[in-house]
Amino acid sequence: MERSHTGRRRNEAAHQAILDAALRLLAESEGAKVNIDAIAKAAGVGKQTVYRWWPSKGALLLDALTDRSEQDVARPDTGSLREDLLQLIESTFAGAQRVPTGPALRTLVREAAWDEHLAESLRTFALERREVAREALARGRERGELRANADLDLLLDQFYGLFWYRFIIGHAPLDRETAEELTDSLLR
Template sequence: MERPHTGRRRNEAAHRAILDAALRLLAESDGAKVNIDAIARAAGVGKQTVYRWWPSKGTLLLDALTDRSEQDVARPDTGSLRTDLLHLIESTFAGAQRIPTASALRTLVREAAGDEHLAELLRTFTMERREVAREVLARGRERGELRADADLDLLLDQFYGLFWYRFLLGHAALDRRTAEELTDALLKQ
């Protein structure tokens, strides 16, 4: 069903429908190209509405993933580094495994291997997620819960390295127990 013309102002219902449709179609694509026409049709809007808000399919997919990630992965600030880090790691693991996020992320990684524009968008997405985790670690360091000379980039690489390795290869769990073990291992350094 086509939505009424939204004019120049952003219609939040149409915006949400487009983001959800983009993520769903990417997840369902199984490697097939997803285009703006299909996203617009699935969202019930005109193609011009999509292009008014996003200059390319890639920026729309990045926005859809970022939006979903912000919904699924909290920005904890409880005053305890262990509590915040555990919550962040656990919600990252859980959020990435939800439908349609899991399929969409795997498809995007697969497509990014052969598409430099998508690879750059994936780098941007991962850098945004790393920045959230960096803030948690930096606050903990400021409170003295982490060594003053702790290498935050190395800690982030260990967190996301384990995440992406297990997420993409599926050889081991990304569950609460793993989140707890990873949190404790990171805090021992």
């Protein structure tokens, strides 16, 4: 359905429709290239509208993943580092298994192997998600729940290393039990 023209102002419904269409098409593509024309058509907007708001397909896909991640992944601040980490890890695991997020993320990982612009978008996305976890760890350290000299980068590498390895290879679950074990392991 074609949306009415709104001039240069961003129409939030159209904006969200584009983000949702990009993620859905990426998830359904099974490795086939997803182009701006297809995203615009699926969102019911003109191609020029997409390009007015995003300079490239990579920027759009990054925005779509970030938007979905903001919806799916907790940003807890409960006052307990263990509870914050558990919520963050568990929601990261669960979010990556939902449709369309999981299939879209897998497709983006595959495409990033061949497309340096998408690789940079994926790197930016991963660093943004990592910063959310860093904030939780830093708060915990400030409250004395982590050693003052705890290496936050090493803890983050352990969390996201396990996540990405299991997400990509698929050899073991990303479930609540794993989230609890990982949380406890990070806090030892």
